[in-house]
Amino acid sequence: MAAPQTDSSAFYGDLEEWITASDVMERTLKPGDPMPVFLARTIDGRLVSSGELVRSGPLVISFFRGAWCTFCVEELRALDAALPQFAAQSVGIIAISPETSEPARRLQSELSIPVLSDVDYAIGLLFGVIFVVPPFMRAHLEARGINLGELHGSRTWMLPIPATYVIDRNGAVAAAFVDPDFTCRTDPGDILEVIASLEA
Template sequence: MSLQAKLDAFKADFKGGKAPYFAPPEIHPIMERATAELVASGQAERALKAGDAAPEFILNDPDGKPVSSTELLKRGALVISFYRGVWCPYCNLELKALEEALPSFKAEGADLVAISPQNAANSRKSLRTNKLSFPILSDTHNDVAAAFGIRFALPDYLVELYKNLKNDLPAFNGDNSWTLPMPARYVIGQDGTILYAEVNPDYTHRPEPQDMLPVLRRKTASAS
């Protein structure tokens, strides 16, 4: 089953209240309104695209070890997935799909990292929950997400909903700003140029991990 098929199945169960999902039905129009407004804002179209220079970053892994994009790119191309946090079931499905695809990325000489605003403890939870073998990095205040053009502030009515649902982003992230990254996937070439970019303001839609393989293969072929 494709990643998007899994996401669609989860969404149907969530909206239908199918066990173990018992979310109040009145929350769905609120979430859909926020997504529609983010789509309409056009922010995704203004985010960094293929051909742009990728911002350099140094972020900590869950053990507090700094991870440098510059150092990673010395070894080969870099695949980056921006995700919202371990509290997001759509993100967890994506992370598991990326783990399954990791050997294919490695075969093309590429590294993979996932970036979220959550703190180290929740990044460790991401690793455990999804049985990941690639680095999870903490982007405090979503500063790197902002550099890529994908950070956004939650509208007040969505903040209120999250609070009512006990989805405490300040506690998850150690940051009171109530901002998130739009889910995004990038492939960065060794020269720092973005080779592939997929940004979606609708968090229920994610690209397939296999979508990046043609880009990685072209990069490998051109280097040989």
């Protein structure tokens, strides 16, 4: 998927290096791992379980940083546009973000994909995609008027690495698209290829 243009390429390069040098990537779930059991609320307050989500077929889980992230929004819109292709194969899609505020609700109003609130980062921690925001990133976000504490309802500034997981019918991770480069996102066509291989 083509990434939107940004004037913060140096910052994203520094962030990619920081994540690569940390142990964040080592902690992420890998193909073959079981999907963690979790409960979450949709933006409109409905409670859903992981078991319910895989009951009717494979599941695609997209972790995104928030409605403030241009890359994330473009990725979600691409998945939303491909929703009929996923539905034709009985594949469910959900998006998960630590945001619990009005921006997340506005984003949900633009999407057909259900957006789940990851309160206290619980689901992201289970998948191993959460990291504590380093000081240089916090300063960068604050300079742009982005206050994660307010958006997440938490004193701790944490974010998920943008990650897309494909869960098979048995509740195991079939594919994991996780990249420390925040500007690199998963194309829906690549996900559909994984789904086709599962059906084969």
